[in-house]
Amino acid sequence: MTPEYxxxxxxxxxxxNFFVITGPRRIGKTTFxxxxxxxxxxxxxxxxxxxxxRTISTVNSKNPQGQIVREIL
Structure with missing residues (x-):
């Protein structure tokens, strides 16, 4: 297992219980x-x-979870 794991x-x-995984395209973020x-x-x-x-155009830095929930709903 990796240090990231x-x-x-x-x-x-x-x-x-909330994570954002970022990085360059095609390095295995989703697979990990x-x-x-x-x-x-x-x-x-x-x-x-x-x-x-990826479809969320803006994220409120003080409440990213709330913004994501609003976009999903």
Whole structure:
């Protein structure tokens, strides 16, 4: 497992439940996230949902979760 995986696990264990993964195109961000969440679900039965936020045009830096929820609804 990679250091990024263990960092994700640590943050989830500490109660963090909102993540934004950024980086250049085609480096495996979605693959990493999907594999990590599936592994965590198998081990700890942690439910998850992945939202592709590329269609969100603006994100309020003080409340990005609220903006994303509004866009989804």
């Amino acid at each position: 263990w960092e994700l696990v640590e943050k989830i264990e500490n109660g963090r 996230l999907t594999a990590a969440l599936n592994d965590l679900y198998e081990k700890y039965e942690i439910p998850h949902i992945i939202i592709d936020a």
